[in-house]
Amino acid sequence: MTPAIAQRPRDAAGTRPITHSAAERVRNVVSMTRRNLVHISREPMQLSDVTIQPVLFTVLFIYLFGGAIPIPGGGSYTDFILAGLLTLNLVTSTMGTAVGLATDLHEGIIERFRALPMWRPAVLVGRSLADLLTACLCALVVAVTGLAVGWRTSAGPLPIIAGFALVLFFAYSLSWVAACVGLNGKSPESAASFGFIVLFPLAFVSNVLVPTQHMPGWLQVMADWNPVSAVTAGARQLWDNPNPSASIAAWPMQHPIEASLAWSVLILAVAAPLASRYFRRRTTE
Amino acid sequence: MADTMIEADGLFKSYGETRALAGVSFSVPAGSVLGLLGPNGAGKTTAVRILTTLALPDAGQARVAGIDVLAHPAAVRRQIGVAAQDATLDGLLTGRQNLVLVGELSGMRTGQARTRAAELLELFELADAADRVVKGYSGGMRRRLDLAASLLMRPPVLFLDEPTTGLDPVSRQRVWEVIRDLTGSGVTLLLTTQYLDEADALADRIVVVNHGQVIADGTPRELKERSRSAHVEVTLAEPEPGAAGVIAPLVGGRVSVSAHGLRLSAAVDTAPGLATALVRALDQAGMLVDNIEVRQPSLDDVFFALTGANVPGHDNGSGATGTSAGLGGPGAGVAELESEGAQA
Numbered sequence: 001m002t003p004a005i006a007q008r009p010r011d012a013a014g015t016r017p018i019t020h021s022a023a024e025r026v027r028n029v030v031s032m033t034r035r036n037l038v039h040i041s042r043e044p045m046q047l048s049d050v051t052i053q054p055v056l057f058t059v060l061f062i063y064l065f066g067g068a069i070p071i072p073g074g075g076s077y078t079d080f081i082l083a084g085l086l087t088l089n090l091v092t093s094t095m096g097t098a099v100g101l102a103t104d105l106h107e108g109i110i111e112r113f114r115a116l117p118m119w120r121p122a123v124l125v126g127r128s129l130a131d132l133l134t135a136c137l138c139a140l141v142v143a144v145t146g147l148a149v150g151w152r153t154s155a156g157p158l159p160i161i162a163g164f165a166l167v168l169f170f171a172y173s174l175s176w177v178a179a180c181v182g183l184n185g186k187s188p189e190s191a192a193s194f195g196f197i198v199l200f201p202l203a204f205v206s207n208v209l210v211p212t213q214h215m216p217g218w219l220q221v222m223a224d225w226n227p228v229s230a231v232t233a234g235a236r237q238l239w240d241n242p243n244p245s246a247s248i249a250a251w252p253m254q255h256p257i258e259a260s261l262a263w264s265v266l267i268l269a270v271a272a273p274l275a276s277r278y279f280r281r282r283t284t285e
Numbered sequence: 286m287a288d289t290m291i292e293a294d295g296l297f298k299s300y301g302e303t304r305a306l307a308g309v310s311f312s313v314p315a316g317s318v319l320g321l322l323g324p325n326g327a328g329k330t331t332a333v334r335i336l337t338t339l340a341l342p343d344a345g346q347a348r349v350a351g352i353d354v355l356a357h358p359a360a361v362r363r364q365i366g367v368a369a370q371d372a373t374l375d376g377l378l379t380g381r382q383n384l385v386l387v388g389e390l391s392g393m394r395t396g397q398a399r400t401r402a403a404e405l406l407e408l409f410e411l412a413d414a415a416d417r418v419v420k421g422y423s424g425g426m427r428r429r430l431d432l433a434a435s436l437l438m439r440p441p442v443l444f445l446d447e448p449t450t451g452l453d454p455v456s457r458q459r460v461w462e463v464i465r466d467l468t469g470s471g472v473t474l475l476l477t478t479q480y481l482d483e484a485d486a487l488a489d490r491i492v493v494v495n496h497g498q499v500i501a502d503g504t505p506r507e508l509k510e511r512s513r514s515a516h517v518e519v520t521l522a523e524p525e526p527g528a529a530g531v532i533a534p535l536v537g538g539r540v541s542v543s544a545h546g547l548r549l550s551a552a553v554d555t556a557p558g559l560a561t562a563l564v565r566a567l568d569q570a571g572m573l574v575d576n577i578e579v580r581q582p583s584l585d586d587v588f589f590a591l592t593g594a595n596v597p598g599h600d601n602g603s604g605a606t607g608t609s610a611g612l613g614g615p616g617a618g619v620a621e622l623e624s625e626g627a628q629a
Contacts, residue, residue, distance in 0.1 A: 024392060031389040035378065042377045042418065112373035112434065115337050117362040118390035285300075285340045 020119040028119045032126020033133075036100065040134065049096065050138035054089045058145040061085065061209060072213050075242025079153070082146040083163065083235035084208035087228055089142055090135050090171035091203045095195035097131045097175040101182035102191035105282060114283055121276050128175050135171050139164050153239040163238035166260055170231045173264040176271035183278040208232050211244040224250040227263035234260045288315040288351070290442050290473035291336060296345035298331050298497075305331040306342070307497040313475055313490075318468050320488030321477040322588070328497040329477035330370055333446045336475070337367045350442050363392075366435035370446040370477075372427040373434075376420040380411055380430050383419060387434045398437075405433040409463065425456030432463060443467065443474045449483060461486060481588055493591055500591050508587045516580045518550040519563060522573035531570045535562055553579075 020028070040046050066077045104110055104123070113123055143151075143164075153160060178194065185191035205219065206212075206228040212220045223229055229245065233256035236243035245253040252259035291313035298306040306328045313319040321329045334340035336347050338358035347354040350364040374383050381402055388398025406415045409429040414422065419430065428448065435443060448464065449457040464487055468474060478484050484491050485505045493501040493508070501508055517536060521528060524546030533540050536551040543549075553559060560577050567574050 028390055031386055035375065035382075035386055038382065039377045107376070108369065108371045108373035109375045110373075111339065111369050111371075112367075112387065113390065114339055115362060115365070115367040115369075116387065116390045117359060117392060122390075285334075 025119045025122065028122035029125045029129065032122045033129045036127055036130030037133065039100075040130070046096070047134065047137070049093050050089070050134050051141055053092075054085065054138055054141045055145050057089060058082075058085050058142060058149060062149050065209070069210055071242045072211050072244040073242060073247065076150075078146075078150045080211075080236070080242040080244075081209065082142070082151040083167070083232050083239060083241060084206075085146070086139060086142045086164070086167050086235065087170075087206075087232045088203045088208050089138055090167055091174060091228060092195060092199050093135060093138055094131070094171055094175040094178040095192060095199060096134070097127060097178040098182035098185065098191040098194050099188050100131070101127055101179055102185045102188040105183070106188065110283065120279070120283075124179055124275055124279055128172065128179065131175050132168065132172050135168055135175075139168060153241060155238060155240045159238040159240075163235040166234050166238065166257065167231055170227065170260055170264045170267075173268035173271065176268060176275050179275040180271055180278055183275060183282050202226065203228055206232065207245050212248065213244060221250075224248055224253050227252075227260065227267075229253070230256045230259035230263060232256075289313065289348075290315045290350055291319070291475055292346075292348040293332060293336060294346040294348075296332060296335055296347065297343045298328075298335065298340065299343055304497055306335075306345075308345070309494060309497065309499055310345075311492045311499060311502065313473055315473050316471050317489040318464075318474045318476060318487055320484030320491045321475060321494060322479070322481065322484045322491050323477075323494040324479055327494045329479075329494060330446055331497075332494070333367075333369075333444050333475065333477060337365055337444050338362055363438075364440055364442050366438065366440035366443045368428075368431045368435040368443075368445045368448060370450065372431040374419050374427060374430060377418060379416045379418055380406060380422070380426075381415040383430060384434055384437060388437050391438045393438070401437055402433075405436060409433045410459070423456075425452050425459070428452060428456065428460060429463075432460065436467075441472060443472050445474065445476045447477055447479065449478070449480070493588065495591070501587075515553055516550065517553050517559065517563065518548065518576075518578045518580065519567070519574060520548050520576040521546075521567075522575050523547070525570075525572045527570065528567065528572055531566050531572070532563055535559070535566060 061081055062078050065081075069077055071077060071080050101124070104127075110123075113120070155163075181194040181198075182191045185194070206223050206226045208228060212223040212229070215223055224245070230252040233243055233245040233253055235241075237246070237256055243256075245256065248254075289312045291311075293312070294310050296306045296309045298304075309328060309332055311319065311321075321332065323329050331340065335342050335345075336349055336354060338354055338361050341355065349361045352360050352364065354361050375386070378386065381399075384402035384405060385395065385398045388401055389395060393401065403412075403415075406412045409432065411426060411429060411433070414426060419427065422430065432445070432448065435445070445464070449460050452460065461483070464474070464476070468487070476484075476487060488505065490502070490504055491508055492499055519528075519532065526546070528546075528549055529540040529542050532549060532551070536553045538551050538553065540549055540551045560579055564574050564577060
C-alpha cells in the first residue's frame with residue numbers, strides 16, 4: 001500500500017504545480033462562509049451591531065434631529081436620513097471583518113488551515129461573504145425600522161433594490177479594507193480601534209446625517225468628495241427620497257451612482273489583492 | 286518499503302536572535318516511526334513546521350513523500366496529516382463540524398466528509414461529545430479530536446507534535462494505543478516528544494535534538510547500549526549510616542541514600558558479578574540486604590548522558606516505564622541533595 005501511495009506524488013511533483021479547480025475553490029469558500037456563520041449563531045451578541053444598533057440609530061436620529069434639521073429643497077428628515085442610516089450602519093459594521101480576521105489569526109485554527117491542501121484565499125473570501133450576509137440582515141433591519149417610523153419611497157421595486165445593492169456593494173468593498181487592517185493588527189482589540197479611528201470619521205464627515213450645505217467650506221469639500229456621500233446620495237436618488245446633494249456642483253454629487261460604483265470598484269481592486277498579500281505575508285515564517 | 290518518506294537535510298532556521306535549528310538532518314523510511322526527542326526549545330517543533338510547509342528554513346532541504354517541500358508545498362499538503370502541539374481546532378464549532386470542515390477543505394465532498402468524521406469520532410471515543418462545542422472539551426478530548434482531524438484524509442505521512450504533552454495518564458495511554466494502531470497500517474510517522482518513555486514505547490528510531498542540533502540517532506536499543514551506565518538499587522533491612530561508604534568503592538560513583546536511609550542507589554558501569562560483590566561487602570559489614578536490583582540504562586540515563594542536563598518536564602510522564610525515580614528531571618536534584626547529606 002505504501003509504495004503505491006509514495007509513487008503518486010513523485011509523478012505529480014515537478015511536472016506541474018497543484019492547482020485548485022474552480023469547483024474546488026467555490027466549495028472551499030462555501031465551507032469557510034458556513035463556518036463563519038456558525039460562529040455568529042454561537043455568539044448572537046456579535047450581531048448586535050447589525051441588529052440592535054441600526055434600530056437604536058434610526059429611532060435616535062429621527063426623533064432627536066428630525067425637527068431641527070431643515071432639508072434644502074424640502075422633504076421630510078425621515079425620508080432624507082434613511083439612506084444615510086443604512087450607509088452609516090453598514091460602513092461601521094465592516095469593523096467586524098477586521099476583528100474576525102484578527103481573531104482567526106490568533107487562534108490555532110489558522111495553522112490547521114495552512115497545513116491543509118485548501119485554496120487559501122477561501123479564508124478571506126469566506127469571511128467577506130459571511131460579513132456580506134450579515135450586512136444584508138442589517139439592511140433589512142434598517143428598512144423595517146425605517147418603515148415603522150414613517151420612511152416612505154415612491155420608487156419602484158427595482159430602484160429600491162438597486163439602492164440597497166449600491167450601499168451593500170460599497171460596504172463589501174470596504175470590508176476588504178477592514179480585512180487589510182485585521183491582517184496587520186497585533187490583536188483583535190487593535191483591529192477594533194480601526195472602527196473608531198477610521199470608520200466613524202469617514203461615516204460622519206459626509207451627507208449621511210445632515211445636508212453638507214451648512215458645513216464650513218473646507219469640510220464641505222471633504223464631505224462632498226467622501227465616497228460615503230456619493231453612496232448615500234446615490235441611494236437617495238434611486239429611492240426618490242430628498243437628496244439635497246443634487247444641487248451641489250462637485251462631480252460625485254452630480255453623478256452619485258456612477259461615483260459610488262467607481263469608488264467601490266476602485267477600493268475592491270486595491271484592497272482585495274492587498275489583503276491576500278498581507279495574508280500570505282502574515283502566514284509565512 | 287525502503288523508500289524514504291521524510292527527509293530533512295541540513296535545516297537551519299532562526300527567529301530573530303534565537304537559533305532554532307542549526308543544521309538538522311534525519312530521514313524516516315516508509316512505514317516506520319521516528320521519535321524526535323528533545324527538551325523544550327530544542328527545535329523539534331521548528332523541524333516539524335518546516336516539514337509540514339508551515340515555516341521556511343533559512344537553509345537546507347526537505348522532502349516529504351518524495352516531494353520537495355520548498356518547491357511544491359501544496360503537493361506536500363495533500364500527503365500529510367498534522368497534529369500540532371497546540372490543538373488547532375475551532376472552539377466555536379462542534380467536534381463533528383470541525384472534522385467535516387477539515388474534510389471539505391481537504392477536497393472531500395460533504396457527504397464523504399460526514400461519513401469519515403462519524404467513523405473517526407467513534408474510533409476516538411468522541412461520539413457522545415460529537416455535537417458539543419469544542420470550547421467545552423477537556424484537554425484529552427481536544428488532543429484526540431486533533432489527531433482525528435489529522436487522520437481524516439488517511440494521509441501516508443503523519444506528523445504528531447508532542448501528542449501527549451499535558452495529558453493525564455489515562456488519556457495518554459489512549460493516544461498511545463491509537464498511534465500503535467496507526468503504525469501497523471503502513472503510515473510513516475514522525476512524532477516529537479520530550480518524554481523518553483514515549484519515544485521508547487512508540488518509535489522505531491530516535492533522533493535526539495538539543496539546541497537545534499542532532500546529538501544522537503539510533504534505535505532505542507542502540508541508544509541505550511551507547512550509554513554504558515547501568516543503575517543499581519539496594520534496599521536494606523534497617524537504616525545503616527555506613528552503608529553508602531561500604532558500597533561506594535564498588536560502584537565507583539556517588540551513592541544516593543533515600544530519606545529514610547533504607548534505599549541506596551548509584552549509577553554503575555555494568556560489570557560481571559556486581560550484585561554478588563555488593564551483597565558480600567554489605568554482609569561483611571554486618572548489614573542485612575532485603576533487595577538488590579541492577580537495572581539496564583533507561584533512555585532517561587541516555588538522554589541525561591547525552592545532554593548533560595536535566596530534562597525539563599520529563600517527570601510528568603515517567604509512569605509507564607515502570608522504573609523507579611529516573612536520573613533526569615526534578616528527581617535528579619533531590620537525589621543529589623540526599624547523597625551530599627549522606628556523605629557529610
